[in-house]
Amino acid sequence: xxxxxxxxxxxxxxxxxxxxxxxxxxxxxxxxxxxxxxxxxxxxxxxxxxxxxxxxxxxxxxxxxxxxxxxxxxxxxxxxxxxxxxxxxxxxxxxxxxxxxxxxxxxxxxxxxxxxxxxxxxxxxxxxxxxxxxxxxxxxxxxxxxxxxxxxxxxxxxxxxxxxxxxxxxxxxxxxxxxxxxxxxx
Numbered sequence: 065x066x067x068x069x070x071x072x073x074x075x076x077x078x079x080x081x082x083x084x085x086x087x088x089x090x091x092x093x094x095x096x097x098x099x100x101x102x103x104x105x106x107x108x109x110x111x112x113x114x115x116x117x118x119x120x121x122x123x124x125x126x127x128x129x130x131x132x133x134x135x136x137x138x139x140x141x142x143x144x145x146x147x148x149x150x151x152x153x154x155x156x157x158x159x160x161x162x163x164x165x166x167x168x169x170x171x172x173x174x175x176x177x178x179x180x181x182x183x184x185x186x187x188x189x190x191x192x193x194x195x196x197x198x199x200x201x202x203x204x205x206x207x208x209x210x211x212x213x214x215x216x217x218x219x220x221x222x223x224x225x226x227x228x229x230x231x232x233x234x235x236x237x238x239x240x241x242x243x244x245x246x247x248x249x250x
Contacts, residue, residue: 082150082189083206087197089127090210098218101132108136124243125151127210128158132219134234135226145239145248152240153186157194163232168221172198172213 092100108116121139123130125146134142146152161180165171174180176198182191189206196202197209210216220227241248 082148082186083204084148085125085151085154085190085193085207086127087154087193087202087207087209088211088213088216089129091127091129096211096215098215101219104133105136125155127216128155129216131158131217131227134220134230135223136219138230139234141235141237143237143239145241145243147240147242149240150186150190152238154190154194155238157182157187157190159231163228165228168224171224175213 092098116137119137119139120141120143121130121133121137122143122145123133125144125148130144144152144155146155157180161174162171164180165174175194178191178195180191182188193202193207196206202209214221239248
C-alpha cells in the first residue's frame with residue numbers, strides 16, 4: 065500500500081527565504097531538558113535487531129534535531145532535505161565544521177568566530193547568522209533561533225567522535241524538493 069506524502073500547508077514561506085532558517089531547534093521537551101530522548105533510545109533498543117540492520121535515515125534540515133539520531137540509529141544511508149536552499153547550505157556548513165573539528169569545544173568556538181571557509185553569498189549569510197546566534201544577537205529578520213546548540217544537539221555532542229565519523233562515512237543524499245514530489249517518493 066502506498067500513501068501520498070503529506071504536504072506542508074505553509075511551505076511557501078520557507079522556499080527561497082534565507083531568513084526562515086532555524087539555527088538550533090526547539091524540538092523535543094519544551095523545557096529544553098532533552099528528556100524525550102530516553103524514550104527514543106528505549107524504543108530503538110527495544111525493536112528486533114533485524115529492524116536496525118539497514119536504516120535509511122531521512123530528515124528535514126529544520127533546526128538539525130536529526131543530528132541526534134545519526135549515532136542512535138547508525139543508518140546505512142542518510143537523506144537530508146529541505147525546500148529552502150539556504151537551510152541546505154546551513155546543513156552543509158554544520159557538517160563541514162563538525163567533521164573538521166577536534167571536539168565539541170573546538171566546533172562551537174569555530175561556529176562562534178566564523179573560523180571556516182564558505183562558498184558563495186548564501187554560505188556567507190549563514191556564517192554571519194551562526195556567529196550572531198552564538199553571541200545572542202541574531203535578529204529575527206535574518207533567521208530563527210531557539211535553544212543553544214548544546215541543548216539542540218545533546219546526543220550528537222555526547223557522541224561527538226561517532227557523529228563525526230558517520231557524517232564522513234555514511235552515504236549522504238541531499239534534496240531540495242518538497243517531500244510530496246514524485247522524484248522524492250521514487
